[in-house]
Amino acid sequence: MSNVYELMTDAELDEAIRQLEGQADEIRARGLSLDMARGKPSVDQTNLSRPMLDLLTSESDLTDEGAPADNYGIPDGLPSARRLAAELLGVDAANVLVNGSSSLNLMHDAVSNAYTHGIAGNAPWCQQGEVKFLCPSPGYDRHFGVTAHYGITNVPVAMTPDGPDMDEVQRLVEGDPQVKGIWCVPKYANPTGISYSDETVRRFAALKPAAPDFRIFWDNAYIVHDLYDEGDKLLNIFDALAEAGNDNLVYEFASTAKITFPSSGMAFVTASPADIKELRSAFAVMRVSPEKLTQLMHVRFLPSVEAIHAHMAKHAAILRPRFELVQEKLASGLGDTGIASWTNPRGGYFVSFDGPEGSAKRTVALMKELGVTLTGAGATWPYGDDPHDSNIRIAPTYPSLEQLGDALDVFVVVVRLIAAKLVREARQG
Ligand SMILES: Cc1ncc(COP(=O)(O)O)c(C=O)c1O
Incomplete structure (x- = not known):
């Protein structure tokens, strides 16, 4: 036309x-x-969250269910913070780590750990020749920046109104063992704002990757960021995985960056029990001291998903x-x-x-x-x-x-x- x-x-x-x-x-x-x-x-x-800053004073109880927020320890995050994150993501709190203020940081560290130490007993990505990541495009530039930083080949995949082109994703993931991951923003994607359809989520969950160390980086950054009372509904990827009989396939990330304060929020990651165990041991070296006072402030300000x-x-x-x-x-x-x-x-x-x-x-x-x-x-x-x-x-x-x-x-x-x-x-x- x-x-x-x-x-x-x-x-x-x-x-x-x-x-x-x-x-x-x-x-x-x-x-x-x-x-x-x-x-x-x-x-x-950001002014909406200023009252949170008054919730911790020199007089405050600095423990969370007995866990000290004012000292070393509790590397997985405070109990209330893990429970809140788990409720938000619809997963088991045992499989959630709350650490740091930036989910992008967690994504970076997950890539970095796979690159230097490998996933699930497989050789580190750095020893596997060319390693590729799928990048639904248009997408989030900072995602692409993380994988490019490690010399991983970023491969664009078309976006459709229902999410990434799943025929293309499936062909590449199931046909090429060098494809080790895909960047996904499943709800209100950056920048298209579209949310993945149920069928797209189910197809992701049913993938049979050629690489045993392939993981979906499911960045649920906009999980509660609806403009209208009736928001887009996203199928829970872990429910879809259980339905498909699949496991050890997804790292899901989110944060309160755009709920409270960017760069001073709470970031979290969830995965299967085996994958979270592996991330936990990597984090025990990389990031052993989460910002627990920030977590304490957050759970007192936003104690439930309803409050969020x-x-x-x-x-x-x-x-x-x-x-x-x-x-x-x-x-x-x-x-x-x-x-x-x-x-x-x-x-x-x-x-x-x-x-x-x-x-x-x-x-x-x-x-x-x-x-x-x-x-x-x-x-x-x-x-x-x-x-x-x-x-x-x-x-x-x-x-x-x-x-x-x-x-x-x-x-x-x-x-x-x-x-x-x-x-x-x-x-x-
Ligand atoms: C899709 C997506 N993920 C992550 C982030 C950054 O999140 P955080 O501040 O938790 O690192 C952004 C910020 O623009 C984003 O658009």
């Missing part, structure tokens, strides 16, 4: 470009400085208008042009935007020139290499509503201008 600029005569196209360039010049003259680069909570959101949901409803009230503004601005600015498509998530932190082929790098560069910083074009693909150069991650959470509206107005002009120029360049050969 042709887009609005392809349907124009040469003269009409020149006039459209002249007008859009005029609008860009006006924007440039405003000297904007707006940032939509990363998925950070806004100040209003009530807290997340306050986040949703702040975020919903931002996400709705993105939809409104994109629909009114680009809706009838045929030059772009974008997702409409019901949770998470991002909207995934696709412009014309060959437009993303130019769009991000011109946005920067006009004073709006976006996530780098290509960042959502392994090695920063978007084969269509079309995908842009929109992160609407951090700016104020007013700033977000301004940034999106600029975005619409820039996307139109680049799209129109691409048509003219194609005509000029």
Whole structure:
């Protein structure tokens, strides 16, 4: 289907470009400085958790069910923290480790341990020649960064509205013993915001990997990050594994980073009893001292899953208008042009935007020139290499509503201008 600029005569196209360039010049003259680069909570959101900081004072009882939070020991995490994490993930607390403030850190350490020490008695990945990881794309740049850091080959796999292309995943995982893992964000994926369908989850759980040391890195970062009362429902991967009669296949991660404070939350991991035993012994060397005072504060502030949901409803009230503004601005600015498509998530932190082929790098560069910083074009693909150069991650959470509206107005002009120029360049050969 042709887009609005392809349907124009040469003269009409020149006039459209002249007008859009005029609008860009006006924007440039405003000297904007707006940032939509990363998925950070806004100040209003982090303020929601400030009362947590008053819960530990010099007078506080610093034990949790008899476990001391103010000294060495309890390497698996405080009992209440493990129970809360387990309840959130729908698993047995015995299989949960709560450690550190960043789930990405845990993912890194799980990769690092497999790389240097191996999984389940198999040779370390570093001794197995080329090792590959599947990277559903567009996806989370920092995931891809972890595996790239170890020289693991990141292999892109297409995303569909139901999750990764499972035919492709199954073919690669079951056919190639060098494929050792896959990065998954199963709920409100970064950046598409889609949640995996039940069938996708079941197909993951039923995989029969060629490599005995293949693991699914199930990063449930947005497990409670719904924008609406009725959130997306994700099948519990461990229930699906039990149904499929499979075991030792999944490491699941999550954190309170975007529930309370990024970089000062609680991070956790769960896996099968055998896998968690292995991670526990690795962590006994790597990270023997979890931040237990942080854990204590968290379980006193958010003592139950119900309390977490009530807290997340306050986040949703702040975020919903931002996400709705993105939809409104994109629909009114680009809706009838045929030059772009974008997702409409019901949770998470991002909207995934696709412009014309060959437009993303130019769009991000011109946005920067006009004073709006976006996530780098290509960042959502392994090695920063978007084969269509079309995908842009929109992160609407951090700016104020007013700033977000301004940034999106600029975005619409820039996307139109680049799209129109691409048509003219194609005509000029
Ligand atoms: C999918 C995903 N996983 C993990 C993280 C980071 O989580 P943490 O702060 O717990 O390391 C993010 C942050 O943007 C994310 O989008």
